[in-house]
Amino acid sequence: MLLRRVDINGQPAKIIAVDSGVTTAASGITTAKAEPVKIVPASKSTVTVGFDLPHKERGKDPVTAQIQAPIDARSNMKSPSPVLPANEETNKPSKSKEFKAEAALKEYEKARGGGKDLLNLLVIGHVDAGKSTLMGHLLYKLGQVPQRSMHKFEQESKKLGKQSFAYAWVLDETGEERSRGITMDVGQSRFETKTKSIVLLDAPGHKDFIPNMITGASQADVSVLVVDSTTGEFETGFESGGQTREHALLVRSLGVNQLVVAVNKLDTASWSQERFEDIRSKLQTFLVKQAGFRPDDINFVPCSGLVGENLTQKSEEIKLSKWYTGSTLLEAIDSFRPPERPVGKPLRLTVNDVFRGPGGLCVGGRLETGMVQCGDKVLIQPIGEIATVKSITLDDMTGNIAFAGDPVLITLLGVADASVISIGFVLSDPNYPIKVSSRIQARIVTFDALSVPITKGFTGVLHVGSMSEQVVIKKLISQLHRGTGEVVKSRPRCLTKNVNAMLELEPSKPICVEEFKDVKELGRFTLRSAGVTIAAGVITKVY
Incomplete structure (x- = not known):
């Protein structure tokens, strides 16, 4: 486990420590039956979160439609009884039968009603796309990094022959990250826009640190996807097995439904409108048809993290301003809708x-x-x-x-x-x-990265929030129609790429999860095997 801090305005800002290891659970858990929980929903919001899209929109969202459809039919089913430790007087459940939400909502309105909306913003993208440099320069332009600190970064990076990494060092604090020139852990800092208070989560792009990136994604409300527009580099990250595709699929399957695409390093292409439009066309098709974002929830912004163009102020670069009149990166972030x-x-x-x-x-x-x-x-x-x-x-x-x-x-x-x-x-x-279980039922959609068919006995790593645990496929219940969710085959022998299915999973140790219909944040997951993400899903039943 690695703890890091970044000094911003002379004040230490805590960096979330992440760990890609498998969660362990203590043995000797005894359980006792308790009264069923009736969870009262939060106050109504016009913003939907994760897979919980309005029914009329599901046909426009392949990932959501494939996973969510049959869940509605189960929404009136009674949840299993919660589990509590036995033999401790202090652990007995309350006499109350129903959770009272009113008090919490009143406290929230009292404490946060007049303030700026909080957004947890995750920055993702292929390794070397310039994520840390882009956001480090943004923080500097916002006055979040003292001039003295920035001068120190410039001098130290110059000594190591890495002068172009000076802004990245605002977020990449450890010696190993600086020497290797890559982000390894999820760094955290803060800044404000006109209407939002932003918690910035800078995720690693290298494929070896995808588990760390998943931890960051599980905390995110919205995301900035950074792509390198340099000739050949965008193609490497997007078309040749890079992390651009995987990161986009991961954040979408973990509940992020608003995205800004920062087309970075466009100065290396002489601010070419043709290059920008080519990248936008390819990414838009993938993000909508495969990842499941809605077109209105994607915003493309041309910029350069190294030279600081179009970050906080309208660009004065003539080659860019003659064809681009849209928002700056900061304005695009400020335009995100506050989540529920x-x-x-x-x-x-x-x-x-x-x-x-x-x-x-x-x-x-x-x-x-x-x-x-x-x-x-x-x-x-x-x-x-x-x-x-x-x-x-x-x-x-x-x-x-x-x-x-x-x-x-x-x-x-x-x-x-x-x-x-x-x-x-x-x-x-x-x-x-929260429920603790060693057996869950789930609905999944498999991805293109699946190289070996999933059969009974297949093993993988389940990621729910910051938890990761090895699981075994115990039963293939059914294969489902991708559009309607109807059963097309009962007890299939295997699952291949891009199919929908219901199955049973058995984690190697008891894990803390919820049914998606009750707590979406802990009812969605990703499934990885052999170092790649092969499926995403939602938990439909906790045994």
């Missing part, structure tokens, strides 16, 4: 960092649903321990409360052995705990 925040649901906080701090055990992660306050009791699953929230750090400042969508650092009291907590664990409301 499921505050009115029971607490779910995914753990992506664990360390011992001066105040006690610290757990970093993202609130997927609900809210948390100092003094609250939380249930740590799958180990079944109860802890108390001592303090909450949000935006590098200590506070008393945090809401769905917030990246937070929480100090816990009452954990007997901190070493048993791992990345991928979930903190939940003790009265409405």
Whole structure:
């Protein structure tokens, strides 16, 4: 596990630590039946999240249509009873039968009603597309990087013969990242636009660090896809097995449905409109027809991270301004619609960092649903321990409360052995705990990257949020029609590329998951094998 920090305006901004290893769970979990949970939806929003598109739009979204269709038919089915640890008086479920969402929604309106909308923005793209340089230069132009620090980066990078990496060093802080010239972990920093407060997540592009990128994608609301427009480089990243395609498929399958495509390094093509339009045409077709984005949710912006053109101000480059009159990169980011925040649901906080701090055990992660306050009791699953929230750090400042969508650092009291907590664990409301299961039913869509047919006994790695766990395909239930979701073949012998199917998965250890219809943030997943992403899906039943 690697912890890094970036100094912005002289203040340390925490970098989320990520770990591509497999989550482990403690043994000896005993369970007892509890009352079924009735989860009250959050307040209505015009923004849909992830695969939960309006029915009339599903035909326009291949990935959504293929996975979501039969889920609606199951929406009235009763969920399995939640699981709680037995034999502990403090762990008994509440007498309350129904989660009360009103209080959480009132607190959210009181605390956030008058502020800027929070957006978790993930920057993705093929290795060497210029992601870190682009966003580092953007932060510099916004005044987030002191001139003294920028001068230091320039001098140090020049000594190493890597002067063009100076802006990338704003985000790539570690010595190994700087010496290798690539991002390895998900870096985090913050900036503001006119109407948004942005948490910037800079994801690695190299294929060896895709698991780290997935961790970042699981925290994202929206994304910037950076492509290198240099002749031959775009083709390498997009058409020759590069990460442009895989990253786009990953973020879409993990719930991101708004995208800005930064056509970077266009200065190397003399700001050619023809080159820009060629890239836009190829990417638009792929993003809409294969990845499942809607055309209105994609914005293409020509720019250059190295020279800083068209980032925060309209370009003064004559070769560009004579044909491009659209938005700057900053304006495009500001135009993202704020996502739905499921505050009115029971607490779910995914753990992506664990360390011992001066105040006690610290757990970093993202609130997927609900809210948390100092003094609250939380249930740590799958180990079944109860802890108390001592303090909450949000935006590098200590506070008393945090809401769905917030990246937070929480100090816990009452954990007997901190070493048993791992990345991928979930903190939940003790009265409405997250499910812990060793068998799930899911609907998946397979991708082009699938090289070997999926059969019974097939093994892969399941990614849900920051959790990754090896799974075995226990049963192929049915193959489904890609458009209607109807069963076209029961108990197929195998699954090939670009098909829809229902199947049963068995993780090697108990994992924390939810049914997609209840908690979308923890009910969607990706499936990887042999270093590539072969499928995405949603969980339809937790046994």
